[in-house]
Amino acid sequence: MSTRSRWATCLFLFFFVSLSIIVLYPLVGLLLASFKPATELLRNGLSLKLQTELFTLNNYSYLFSDAGRKYFFWYRNSLVITSLFTLLSLLLSAMVGYGLAIYQFKGKNILFVLVLVVMMIPVEIIILPLYKLTISLQLINNYWGVILPFVVAPLPIFFFRQFASSLPKDYLDAGRVDGCTELGIFFRLMMPLMLPAFGAMAILQALHSWNNFLWPLIVLRTDDMLTLPIGLASMITPYGNNYDMLLSGAVLSIVPIVVLFAAFQRFFISGLTAGGVKG
Structure with missing residues (x-):
C-alpha cells in the first residue's frame, strides 16, 4: 500500500x-x-x-410500580402497531413492487410514475383528507386507524420494484412449466430470493412505525391507546416534568429496534445495495 x-x-x-x-x-x-x-x-x-x-435504580423501579403502569400500555400499543404495520407493509408492498417489475400490462409505466410522484408529496399535505377518511371509516382511537393509511407506501414499493427487476426471470418460466400458479411462484420461488430486500425494509418500516408521532397523535385519543413517542412526550408539560419515567422509558424504548437491527443487519447492506443495481 x-x-x-x-x-x-x-x-x-x-x-x-x-x-x-x-x-x-x-x-x-x-x-x-x-x-x-x-x-x-x-x-x-x-x-x-x-x-x-x-x-x-429508582427510575427503573418507578416504571414497574403502579405509578408507571401506563408506560407498558404504551409499550404494548407500539409493539402491536409496529408488528402489524411492518408485516402488512412488507407483504403488500412486495407484491405491488414485484408486479410492477415482472409483469407487462397497459399503464404500467404510468403507475410507476405515480408512485414516484407520491414519494415527493409531504405527508402533512394529505393529513386532513386522511383524517376525514379515518373518521368516515370509524377508525379513530383504533390500531387500524394508525396502520392502514400508510401500510402501502411508495418508498417500499419503489425499493421492491428495483430489487425484483434484478431477479432472474428463468424461475418464472420454470415455475409455470411445473404448473405453479402466479401466487405460488411469488411465495415459493421469488420471495426467498427477495429476503435481503425484506430484511432491509423490515428495519426501515419498523423504525418508521416505532418513531411515528404525528399521525398517531391525531388518531389516538385515550391515554391507554397512546404509543410510546406520544406517551413519553406527555411526560413534559407546563405543569410538571416526569423525568424519572422519561429517562428510563426512553432507554427501554430503544431495545426493540436494537434487537430488530441485530436480527436483520446481515440483510440490510446487501438488500440496499442490490436494490439499487438495476432499475
Missing part, C-alpha cells in the same frame, strides 16, 4: 470514528442519566461522567 493510500485510509478511519462518537454521545449520555436522579439532568444535562455515587 502506498503512502497516499495509507493517509487516505487513516483520514477515512478518523472521520468515521469521529462520526460514531458524535452519534453515540447522546445515547450513552441518556443511558447514564437513566441511572441518576432526575434532578441531575436538570442541573448538568446529559453528561458522560460516571458519578457512581449517584447511581440508582
Whole structure:
C-alpha cells in the first residue's frame, strides 16, 4: 500500500470514528442519566461522567410500580402497531413492487410514475383528507386507524420494484412449466430470493412505525391507546416534568429496534445495495 493510500485510509478511519462518537454521545449520555436522579439532568444535562455515587435504580423501579403502569400500555400499543404495520407493509408492498417489475400490462409505466410522484408529496399535505377518511371509516382511537393509511407506501414499493427487476426471470418460466400458479411462484420461488430486500425494509418500516408521532397523535385519543413517542412526550408539560419515567422509558424504548437491527443487519447492506443495481 502506498503512502497516499495509507493517509487516505487513516483520514477515512478518523472521520468515521469521529462520526460514531458524535452519534453515540447522546445515547450513552441518556443511558447514564437513566441511572441518576432526575434532578441531575436538570442541573448538568446529559453528561458522560460516571458519578457512581449517584447511581440508582429508582427510575427503573418507578416504571414497574403502579405509578408507571401506563408506560407498558404504551409499550404494548407500539409493539402491536409496529408488528402489524411492518408485516402488512412488507407483504403488500412486495407484491405491488414485484408486479410492477415482472409483469407487462397497459399503464404500467404510468403507475410507476405515480408512485414516484407520491414519494415527493409531504405527508402533512394529505393529513386532513386522511383524517376525514379515518373518521368516515370509524377508525379513530383504533390500531387500524394508525396502520392502514400508510401500510402501502411508495418508498417500499419503489425499493421492491428495483430489487425484483434484478431477479432472474428463468424461475418464472420454470415455475409455470411445473404448473405453479402466479401466487405460488411469488411465495415459493421469488420471495426467498427477495429476503435481503425484506430484511432491509423490515428495519426501515419498523423504525418508521416505532418513531411515528404525528399521525398517531391525531388518531389516538385515550391515554391507554397512546404509543410510546406520544406517551413519553406527555411526560413534559407546563405543569410538571416526569423525568424519572422519561429517562428510563426512553432507554427501554430503544431495545426493540436494537434487537430488530441485530436480527436483520446481515440483510440490510446487501438488500440496499442490490436494490439499487438495476432499475
